[in-house]
Amino acid sequence: MKMRSIFRISLLLLPILFQLATAAPPVTKPGCQNRCGNISIPYPFGTAQDCYANEMFKIVCRETANESAPRAFISMINMEVLNITDGAAIVNGPIMSSNCSDRQSNLPALNLTGSPFFFSFGNVFTAVGCNVRALLTGIGRQVVGCDSTCSADSNQKTLLYGQEINSLCADGNCCVARAPYRMQVFQPSLDTKNGSEDSSGCKLAFLTDETNFSFLNITNPQALQGWRSVPLVLAWMMDYSIWRYDKSTMDCKYFLYESSVSNVSGYECSCSNGYEGNPYLGCTDINECKDPNRHSCLGITKCVNTLGSYKCEVNKYWIVPILVVVIAGILSLLAGISWLYKLAKKRKNIELKRKFFKRNGGLLLQQQLSSNHGSVQKTKIFTSKELETATDRFNENRILGQGGQGTVYKGMLEDGRIVAVKRSTIVGEEKLEEFINEVVILSQINHRNVVKLFGCCLETEVPLLVYEFISNGNLFQYLHNFYQNEDFILSWEMRLQIAIEVAGALSYLHSAASIPIYHRDIKSANILLDDKYRAKVSDFGSSRSMAIDQTHLTTNVQGTFGYLDPEYFQSSQFTDKSDVYSFGVVLVELLSGKKPIISSTSQETRSLATHFIVLMEENRLFDILDVQVKEDCLEEEIMAVANLAKRCLNVSRKHRPTMKEVSAELERIGLLHRKSIVQQNEEDTNEKSTMVERLCNWDAVPISATCDFDNARSVQSTVAEPLITYNTL
Known part of the structure; x- marks a missing residue:
């Protein structure tokens, strides 16, 4: 009685367990009864006309006097339904017996031939009793069965078909074998094993769901005497003509099973992943976004449902804050990098400046x-x-x-x-x-x-x-026509004033400075002219400050060719007289307007200083004078400057005057020039009605003639002899 109570409780729990295991609730046609007692009735099953696919799937609800809830039966095969799931129905299957006192022996076979139902592969064929040989008949040439023993000795158990699953009968008195796939006839034979001494004992055989086999206690056949049925799984297949197949929402498999006993063909269908419902009525999309357990969208992403699936997208409400945070982060990072870069660069620049300052x-x-x-x-x-x-x-x-x-x-x-x-x-x-x-x-x-x-x-x-x-460039540019300006003419008066100012500056450097300074690169390019055309001596890069009566010995000659002192070039000894020589070349430039190096037509070059000395010795000063100088016709002044330049260019430095003497001589010439201008202005005032006669008598010479420098007196350069004789005022 106790075992029977357990079995009944197990049968009552089975529908609940199967309902919990179902992935989606069953679906019926609209307006149709969807339950029979505690059993859900999904399509293609139904209890009324137009609620089932055909008569084979008709469910009959039967009321019982001893039970409050009605019981469901498949009308065609008259089997009680315990639960219906997609493609499977759990029913009460029969228990076949032999030589059992309270059971009817030789029960008719369970034959599903002609129906869409067949025994599911999840069932196992079970025999109970001592030394029983159980075989399945009516399945053609296949041999399916097993031998039971009277003890737990596994060596005495024999498996006649399929996978060994005798572990389900570990205590003996039973055996288990896998049932053939898509079998429609259950007709077992129960015999005693050959040579068995016990041939009169009770023998049982049945098909049952392997997953529910643990509810049964079959180690003692007598305990099953009161059982009339066990859970049995039936599968079914649908005829394609009675429903519409949508391959986008459901997964269907076509099966064809042919045997000598029966032929079974049709479709087994289920809803595809992401869809739910009854595949024979149509699958609907599952909205995974409504169930947090069905999707993995977390944080700033939101779930967006799609057909058969879902996708995670960034929630638009988070876009602006995210962009703000990202941009702020990037800007902060860039600002930090920029600050670090500037700091490193600043430190590097400081170190570099210190390095440069020291170097x-x-x-x-x-x-x-x-x-x-x-x-x-x-x-x-x-x-x-x-x-x-x-x-x-x-x-x-x-x-x-x-x-x-x-x-x-x-x-x-x-x-x-x-x-x-x-x-x-x-x-x-x-x-x-x-x-x-x-x-x-x-x-x-x-x-x-x-x-x-x-x-x-x-x-x-x-x-x-x-x-x-210094705004007006250098003397070299004006003397050699770098400025093509007809409105400006470098007159003799301006040239003489430039010579006086440069000589005064050099005299100051040589004599008046606290320590004598030798320029070492006097040339017209280093004589700048300000806005009033006053001379400014520049470029002291090669200069040296020397003690009095000291010469400077160098290993490399520095200066500009055409201005170099010949003795300095040969001996590498630079003295104050070396600056005097260079200044003499500048004086010749002022007189002649020629560059210090003269290029001849034969592509040979010669020194302006050498050429000037030769012309002076030949009394041909006129041949080298600049046109502007000749037009001013200040013969006495020009001769005085020319003789001074000749002395400065003396090959022997001891015969050259000092810059102090040169400056004084040029000051005297400048004074003479200013006196002549004053005298000229007085004559212009006294003789307003007549033309003022110039120093040269232009009426007495041809038109193309100019100042007669050929007959001018060439003053020999001596240290003691003055260059010009001045009248006492």
């Missing part, structure tokens, strides 16, 4: 300037940023000129001063020494005819000098 001789320059009686206070040390701003980052359009020692840029300081910034092109140790010399020398000089140094910069890779801007 460019900053310590040496500070020492030199500090030892020159406070001159360092007159020289400003500019920062690289100041000069970059002043020159528009050294724009090519600001270039004033280029030379062997560097490039000069025009700039404007913050206080509005126009300056010239000299940027050295070579930073070798030799050129660096020249740069230091130029700074030190210019810091000591305070003369109106020497370019004024404002300061320097040592923080850059190449040293920079800042000095006053």
